[in-house]
Amino acid sequence: MTEADDILRLHEKYTxxxxxxxxxxxxxxxxxxxxxxxxxxIISKLIYQHPELKSKYTMSGKLVALITDxxxxxxxxxxxxxxxxPVVEGKALLYKNLANINAIPIAVEQKSADExxxxxxxxxxSFAGIHLEDIAAPKCFEIEEKLKKELDIPVYHDDQEGTxxxxxxxxxxxxxxxxxxxxxxxxxVNGVGASGLATANLLxxxxxxxxxxxxxxGVVTSKDDQYNKYQTDAARTFGTPDELKGQQxxxxxxxxxxxxxxxxxxxxxxxxxxxxxxxPIIFALANPVPEIDPQVGxxxxxxxxxxxxxxxxxxxxxxxxxxxxxxxxxxSGLKQVDFNLQKIVxxxxxxxLRHPGAEEIIPSVFDERVVGGVSNALINYAKDxxxx
Amino acid sequence: MTEADDILRLHEKYTxxxxxxxxxxxxxxxxxxxxxxxxxxIISKLIYQHPELKSKYTMSGKLVALITDxxxxxxxxxxxxxxxxPVVEGKALLYKNLANINAIPIAVEQKSADExxxxxxxxxxSFAGIHLEDIAAPKCFEIEEKLKKELDIPVYHDDQEGTxxxxxxxxxxxxxxxxxxxxxxxxxVNGVGASGLATANLLxxxxxxxxxxxxxxGVVTSKDDQYNKYQTDAARTFGTPDELKGQQxxxxxxxxxxxxxxxxxxxxxxxxxxxxxxxPIIFALANPVPEIDPQVGxxxxxxxxxxxxxxxxxxxxxxxxxxxxxxxxxxSGLKQVDFNLQKIVxxxxxxxLRHPGAEEIIPSVFDERVVGGVSNALINYAKDxxxx
Numbered sequence: 001m002t003e004a005d006d007i008l009r010l011h012e013k014y015t016x017x018x019x020x021x022x023x024x025x026x027x028x029x030x031x032x033x034x035x036x037x038x039x040x041x042i043i044s045k046l047i048y049q050h051p052e053l054k055s056k057y058t059m060s061g062k063l064v065a066l067i068t069d070x071x072x073x074x075x076x077x078x079x080x081x082x083x084x085x086p087v088v089e090g091k092a093l094l095y096k097n098l099a100n101i102n103a104i105p106i107a108v109e110q111k112s113a114d115e116x117x118x119x120x121x122x123x124x125x126s127f128a129g130i131h132l133e134d135i136a137a138p139k140c141f142e143i144e145e146k147l148k149k150e151l152d153i154p155v156y157h158d159d160q161e162g163t164x165x166x167x168x169x170x171x172x173x174x175x176x177x178x179x180x181x182x183x184x185x186x187x188x189v190n191g192v193g194a195s196g197l198a199t200a201n202l203l204x205x206x207x208x209x210x211x212x213x214x215x216x217x218g219v220v221t222s223k224d225d226q227y228n229k230y231q232t233d234a235a236r237t238f239g240t241p242d243e244l245k246g247q248q249x250x251x252x253x254x255x256x257x258x259x260x261x262x263x264x265x266x267x268x269x270x271x272x273x274x275x276x277x278x279x280p281i282i283f284a285l286a287n288p289v290p291e292i293d294p295q296v297g298x299x300x301x302x303x304x305x306x307x308x309x310x311x312x313x314x315x316x317x318x319x320x321x322x323x324x325x326x327x328x329x330x331x332s333g334l335k336q337v338d339f340n341l342q343k344i345v346x347x348x349x350x351x352x353l354r355h356p357g358a359e360e361i362i363p364s365v366f367d368e369r370v371v372g373g374v375s376n377a378l379i380n381y382a383k384d385x386x387x388x
Numbered sequence: 389m390t391e392a393d394d395i396l397r398l399h400e401k402y403t404x405x406x407x408x409x410x411x412x413x414x415x416x417x418x419x420x421x422x423x424x425x426x427x428x429x430i431i432s433k434l435i436y437q438h439p440e441l442k443s444k445y446t447m448s449g450k451l452v453a454l455i456t457d458x459x460x461x462x463x464x465x466x467x468x469x470x471x472x473x474p475v476v477e478g479k480a481l482l483y484k485n486l487a488n489i490n491a492i493p494i495a496v497e498q499k500s501a502d503e504x505x506x507x508x509x510x511x512x513x514s515f516a517g518i519h520l521e522d523i524a525a526p527k528c529f530e531i532e533e534k535l536k537k538e539l540d541i542p543v544y545h546d547d548q549e550g551t552x553x554x555x556x557x558x559x560x561x562x563x564x565x566x567x568x569x570x571x572x573x574x575x576x577v578n579g580v581g582a583s584g585l586a587t588a589n590l591l592x593x594x595x596x597x598x599x600x601x602x603x604x605x606g607v608v609t610s611k612d613d614q615y616n617k618y619q620t621d622a623a624r625t626f627g628t629p630d631e632l633k634g635q636q637x638x639x640x641x642x643x644x645x646x647x648x649x650x651x652x653x654x655x656x657x658x659x660x661x662x663x664x665x666x667x668p669i670i671f672a673l674a675n676p677v678p679e680i681d682p683q684v685g686x687x688x689x690x691x692x693x694x695x696x697x698x699x700x701x702x703x704x705x706x707x708x709x710x711x712x713x714x715x716x717x718x719x720s721g722l723k724q725v726d727f728n729l730q731k732i733v734x735x736x737x738x739x740x741l742r743h744p745g746a747e748e749i750i751p752s753v754f755d756e757r758v759v760g761g762v763s764n765a766l767i768n769y770a771k772d773x774x775x776x
Contacts, residue, residue: 007427014411016447020490021409023402036478039395048471058473059404082513083436085446090424102408107513119510125495
């Protein structure tokens with residue numbers, strides 16, 4: 001039997017990897033009265049009078065909707081909502097196993113951003129939070145922006161905030177290792193999809209002030225109409241000179257301290273790395289094949305290489321962020337996953353390693369301190385914020 | 389501590405009464421590879437190529453969405469989607485406890501029928517079936533009709549089909565007890581909301597040919613514009629003479645064999661019962677106070693009285709229908725909850741009692757034969773249907 005057969009059998013066994021669990025037994029008329037009618041009438045009446053109690057007495061106070069339209073699945077592209085389900089179901093499994101968070105996989109049709117927003121809003125009373133997954137840019141920006149504005153529960157897009165948080169965490173420790181300062185380092189972010197843009201924007205917001213965006217066509221500038229408004233807005237914010245239009249990665253990599261790739265296999269060459277400043281830091285996060293082979297990168301002089309793969313040291317994996325993040329959000333009542341909050345999470349993740357090294361800038365996904373470290377940081381942040 | 393406190397504490401303890409359960413442990417890189425990436429990629433690719441495999445390898449093949457807009461909650465009326473949640477959560481608990489069915493409570497905003505249909509369609513790939521609950525008539529008719537037409541999974545409205553099925557089951561046995569024939573008995577259905585209309589229509593469809601619809605304003609006739617089209621259509625189908633317009637329940641109850649009340653407390657009088665045919669059968673299903681006190685009914689000559697309450701014999705409760713029904717639907721692959729299928733379920737329910745009596749026309753909700761009896765009947769029905 002092949003490994004693929006083994007995986008299929010495993011997911012077929014229970015029809016997926018999740019079940020609903022009943023927290024109460026119902027064996028008698030008395031049980032029934034408490035768990036169902038007439039007992040639930042008492043709770044329904046109470047919620048009718050005090051809507052905020054919904055989150056205290058129903059599953060909606062703890063259930064995260066893990067929503068995908070399957071338009072941008074890692075390594076597979078636009079495979080549609082049905083084929084996107086295994087990914088969100090797998091993430092829901094991780095939520096439960098790693099952080100005891102209840103999450104339910106939801107596939108949403110690939111409608112317009114407004115229609116997806118409307119659909120999610122229409123069922124949002126059922127949930128304590130929205131985790132968006134694998135939705136292609138730029139639609140994902142519009143969907144998340146609108147949901148964040150209109151819903152009173154946390155909204156999080158793992159491909160954006162999750163990746164941005166873990167990259168920032170890794171970068172914080174990487175800079176400690178090479179002894180450089182955030183405000184000094186020059187950073188190229190290669191790839192301006194959801195994750196590249198979110199990462200660049202978070203880095204900028206927390207004080208990294210020398211960022212250049214690049215994609216397959218070259219440097220992103222503010223007046224280039226081949227880019228969407230989220231991309232040109234970022235280039236404008238970062239002060240990218242318009243004359244860099246048309247320059248390629250190899251033209252601008254010289255003198256950079258950090259390369260962050262959220263793009264494609266093998267787009268960073270040995271020669272590129274050799275042009276970078278001393279002690280170059282490489283995040284080669286394309287999956288399954290990174291922007292540069294880590295060994296090639298190190299041979300060319302890279303001090304630190306991180307990838308998305310568990311095959312190499314320094315695995316940048318969103319699993320480090322979302323379970324603890326939502327645990328913290330639900331425990332603290334925090335609702336906006338803004339730059340400040342992302343920074344708190346990234347710092348908490350970075351701080352888990354007391355002595356980071358070139359081959360350990362980020363904790364392992366199985367490090368038992370991760371979920372607690374992240375969620376505690378958010379609980380403390382909420383306490384501090386409320387005191388102010 | 390009062391009983392209400394006790395119920396509140398019970399529902400607060402776990403934040404509601406349900407949890408998500410993980411079916412797999414994730415303790416190693418190997419586990420992670422099987423339960424999440426890269427393992428899920430194999431399943432995503434397979435579903436992309438063969439969409440029908442979604443139901444085999446993801447939770448969507450077994451998960452029932454239990455959807456309410458809280459516009460017609462039993463005994464409470466229109467309390468809104470948030471306050472409607474405890475009821476659907478309670479039903480999801482019963483699904484799990486009684487039939488091991490995985491159901492998830494969903495509150496949907498009170499939008500137009502078309503918007504609710506669109507919202508449900510947009511997330512329907514996530515589910516193996518739709519159970520609608522507590523949605524007011526006539527909107528519920530339109531929503532269910534459209535969803536049944538447009539979705540390829542079973543759609544069921546408990547307040548309609550559930551009630552209709554259990555009433556029919558009780559009536560089948562009641563007629564055995566009084567030794568009357570379906571085609572002979574005259575039936576008044578009092579109350580023409582979702583459940584009254586669905587019950588009348590099912591009875592008609594399976595051969596009860598002498599049905600009169602009545603509501604608080606009197607007999608429903610086909611040309612009375614105070615009724616919606618679903619109500620006047622039914623009156624037309626049943627051949628209700630137009631000249632009965634304006635006649636009240638007390639004007640038409642004389643000579644009836646069966647009274648089925650899905651209306652309000654105490655609307656059926658002792659005198660009404662006395663006017664009925666020999667061995668009158670009374671379904672007084674208003675909640676929490678029935679259309680007539682069972683003792684008063686029996687004293688007035690009723691041979692059989694059923695209510696919705698567990699305080700009296702013959703409790704007509706939808707719990708007898710939905711767990712076994714969905715167990716059978718999911719096991720058999722049947723998709724249309726049409727009159728035929730409702731009849732199969734009702735007959736299976738009735739047949740569970742081998743010797744029905746005046747005080748036992750319907751099994752108890754704790755009768756352990758109910759779920760298996762109903763689901764087996766559907767599995768056999770599916771086998772028979774496919775053979776034809």
